[in-house]
Amino acid sequence: SQTIHQWPATLVQPVGSPLSLECTVEGTSNPNLYWYRQAAGRGLQLLFYSVGIGQISSEVPQNLSASRPQDRQFILSSKKLLLSDSGFYLCAWSVLDRGGNGYTFGSGTRLTVV
Amino acid sequence: SQQGEEDPQALSIQEGENATMNCSYKTSINNLQWYRQNSGRGLVHLILIRSNEREKHSGRLRVTLDTSKKSSSLLITASRAADTASYFCATDQRELTFGKGITLSVRP
Numbered sequence: 001s002q003t004i005h006q007w008p009a010t011l012v013q014p015v016g017s018p019l020s021l022e023c024t025v026e027g028t029s030n031p032n033l034y035w036y037r038q039a040a041g042r043g044l045q046l047l048f049y050s051v052g053i054g055q056i057s058s059e060v061p062q063n064l065s066a067s068r069p070q071d072r073q074f075i076l077s078s079k080k081l082l083l084s085d086s087g088f089y090l091c092a093w094s095v096l097d098r099g100g101n102g103y104t105f106g107s108g109t110r111l112t113v114v
Numbered sequence: 115s116q117q118g119e120e121d122p123q124a125l126s127i128q129e130g131e132n133a134t135m136n137c138s139y140k141t142s143i144n145n146l147q148w149y150r151q152n153s154g155r156g157l158v159h160l161i162l163i164r165s166n167e168r169e170k171h172s173g174r175l176r177v178t179l180d181t182s183k184k185s186s187s188l189l190i191t192a193s194r195a196a197d198t199a200s201y202f203c204a205t206d207q208r209e210l211t212f213g214k215g216i217t218l219s220v221r222p
Contacts, residue, residue: 006156034209041214043215044157044202044204044212046210088154090156092157094210102149102162103147103159103204103210105156105157105158106156108156110154
């Protein structure tokens with residue numbers, strides 16, 4: 001069965017420090033992968049999506065970046081965190097022929113920048 | 115940019131009552147999806163309705179889609195305290211775009 005792992009669950013980082021959040025998917029090949037951010041009391045904002053290894057599309061210009069070094073690995077990074085980067089980060093995957101299954105989300109990472 | 119917009123923003127009902135949540139969107143879609151999020155957790159996919167479908171059922175869930183009005187509704191029948199969560203509609207075009215969500219509280 002397909003599963004998605006996202007870690008860490010919570011993270012407190014100082015302003016100006018680097019960031020690396022990792023997401024891996026099991027049980028499927030060539031998934032579409034996504035990073036979303038959810039600010040407190042807000043909806044989800046799509047940050048990056050990837051349709052294949054090394055293929056990254058950015059939806060929102062900011063100091064974050066994403067990489068897909070392997071088919072089922074998606075990494076969200078920052079060289080220098082800002083206070084405004086605080087939020088709940090969610091990784092998700094889908095397949096091209098989504099059928100009725102929608103997207104599958106990870107459990108999220110709560111990032112607090114202090 | 116935000117595509118879906120849910121209504122109401124918050125809903126409080128008694129256990130056993132039905133909960134109706136609405137979603138409006140702006141552009142054409144391939145499908146519309148509803149998700150549930152428990153506090154501090156990831157999103158769970160509930161149901162997907164395609165643009166050529168008008169109504170879909172899954173257990174206690176009933177979703178309708180009116181593409182002429184660019185709107186959808188999610189009905190949860192015979193609500194339970196465990197249904198307490200935030201509910202999001204999301205429209206699927208090139209990628210999934212979410213609304214801000216509806217906070218549903220079901221009082222035991």
